[in-house]
Amino acid sequence: xxxxxxxxxxxxxxxxxxxxxxxxxxxxxxxxxxxxxxxxxxxxxxxxxxxxxxxxxxxxxxxxxxxxxxxxxxxxxxxxxxxxxxxxxxxxxxxxxxxxxxx
Numbered sequence: 001x002x003x004x005x006x007x008x009x010x011x012x013x014x015x016x017x018x019x020x021x022x023x024x025x026x027x028x029x030x031x032x033x034x035x036x037x038x039x040x041x042x043x044x045x046x047x048x049x050x051x052x053x054x055x056x057x058x059x060x061x062x063x064x065x066x067x068x069x070x071x072x073x074x075x076x077x078x079x080x081x082x083x084x085x086x087x088x089x090x091x092x093x094x095x096x097x098x099x100x101x102x103x
Contacts, residue, residue, distance in 0.1 A: 012057050013101045019046045020100055023069070027086065027093050036082035043089065044073035047096070054101075065096040 026043050033039050047069035054063035072092045079085035 031083045031086040033082040036085045040077045061099045068092045
């Protein structure tokens with residue numbers, strides 16, 4: 001018999017990898033983006049979803065880093081340009097990537 005919680009945790013880990021990949025892609029396009037606010041909104045949405053799910057599954061470090069990305073992305077929505085937003089987000093995204101739950 002399989003453990004339903006273990007299966008859900010594995011699905012969360014796979015989703016975390018997918019969402020962090022999306023955040024990395026979005027971040028890499030931010031510096032030259034025509035509409036950096038839109039990209040910051042997308043990054044914020046991914047981070048928000050990661051934050052909520054990480055808390056449910058007990059990945060507290062990951063949850064905290066996702067929360068930081070969410071806050072910084074919200075703060076950068078009004079950035080003067082994409083390069084400024086990138087400079088603000090890159091360090092916190094790096095911290096998030098460093099604590100992705102292992103598969």
